[in-house]
Amino acid sequence: EAGVAQSPRYKIIEKRQSVAFWCNPISGHATLYWYQQILGQGPKLLIQFQNNGVVDDSQLPKDRFSAERLKGVDSTLKIQPAKLEDSAVYLCASRPQGIRTEAFFGQGTRLTVV
């Protein structure tokens, strides 16, 4: 079974530039999460999709971050404009239906803003 795919693996941009990350979840997983992991910290939830609808974006800085999940499959996370403090690893995860399930994570995209 293929895992969660993310691209790119690494990205370096200057502050005020824009950047986009892509995620392809495990086939059939209805729930998709984007987490931000700052160095030395645990992952923090940015946004959660159920199929193609947003169910939780309370921690997403909506003035600069946006995300979409078209057709309930792939998802993109965008930052525009980026700030230095956005430097982090962005993790995508998906989960099958049911409460007694775990999230499956991709390898992440490491973003460095200079």
Added chain:
Amino acid sequence: AQSVTQPDIHITVSEGASLELRCNYSYGATPYLFWYVQSPGQGLQLLLKYFSGDTLVQGIKGFEAEFKRSQSSFNLRKPSVHWSDAAEYFCAVGTTTSGTYKYIFGTGTRLKVLA
């Protein structure tokens, strides 16, 4: 509010020694608990999970964890550590809020293994 605390930021053990990583959670209902491991440059890999039943759960790579409701703890253990176990370990709780299910992570414990 739900939270997960991992009190040890760094732990160093010698290869072959036993290991215990601590995790305490705060959650009003029955918790669903997880331990994930993250090697450098990698995503998170599930080690083990607890939903209900036997409070001692076995995971991959020889790890086990014990759920203690009275102490709100879910500590991870391994009897004999291997050099390849050096990584960062995250405890997480699965929570249901307003019909949505999400995971809250601790800040992680970085494990160093001495040869």
